Amino acid sequence: MPSDPPPDDADDLAARARKAKVDTMQRHVLVCTAADCSPDGTVARALSHGVALAGARDRVGVVETKCLSICRGDGATVVVYPEGTWYAGVDEALAERIVADHLVGGHQVDDAAFLTNPLTPE
Template sequence: MMATGAAPQPFMEPYARHVLVCVGQFCSPNRDGRAIYSRLAALLQREGLLFGPTRVKRSEAPCLGVCAGGVVVAVYPEGVWYAGVTMELLERIVVEHLKQGRVIEEAVFHRLSPNTR
């Protein structure tokens, strides 16, 4: 029971994965990160990943702390980080990784240590 005048508790639909896209100007001075982030929404919709048990959340980040390697995209809960993400690679990330569950190994530059999960 909430106290009178208390703010309601937030609610979030369940989701399977969370994708973070670096939109900072050090990684992508031509604002490629923003274009990748925008395209991600359309690809998630096309692949049926916006609702239901396979739902994927997306967030833009002003800096993911890498500041090199082109557009950086991180996928959680796996903790897989991709560098140099282009529109073509983004398409593969959505279809192969987010939808089919296969990490695109040749594009991975970092993984969350299994000891930290």
Template sequence: MRTHTRHVFMCVGPRCTEDGIQAQAMFELMGEKIDARPDLRIKRTRTHCMVACRNQGPILVVYPEGVWYRCVDEAALERIVVEHLVGGREVDELIFHRLGEGDTCPLENEDA
């Protein structure tokens, strides 16, 4: 295992995208983006289901920050990699939960 300063988990379970196919593709793309930057010290791990996406996944979690992102498309993934993992700035509009800050935020379009 290579030395790392952050650990990124991404759900590739069947609930976030149809049969998890797009989620797996996003996980692989994230690996390519991380590997293209050898100075990054990022460990990535796929998970099955984090039961938090409500079909708006895949979910991507960055530790040690404990930031939970909705990573719904390639543009979101690119922003998370470039802005957070490379630049050290969290992408606030994609965050739906932070470790230690209570319950997850409801979706804007979710029925009450």
């Protein structure tokens, strides 16, 4: 089991987390940027831009990831937590719907979601 970081490191990490708004996040969005999904980052940029336009950057974090191991090769795989909603084949148009309906509106895009596996408290 790793030990706690030294106090100076913990304070630095906490300050960096606050600056990145990690302490106010309500949703985290993981976007696959592997070769079969969205290697140019277009979908991640569309999601980030939509979140910013909606004024939700303090509540929604968008992170580019490598392969999420579930792809169809027709767009990005995107996962939204804490709901655990998985979307496949995400392009810029679907990214806009995900921002408006799910990330801002609070309702998953049912016709695009293929799996929901929410995080549950222990």
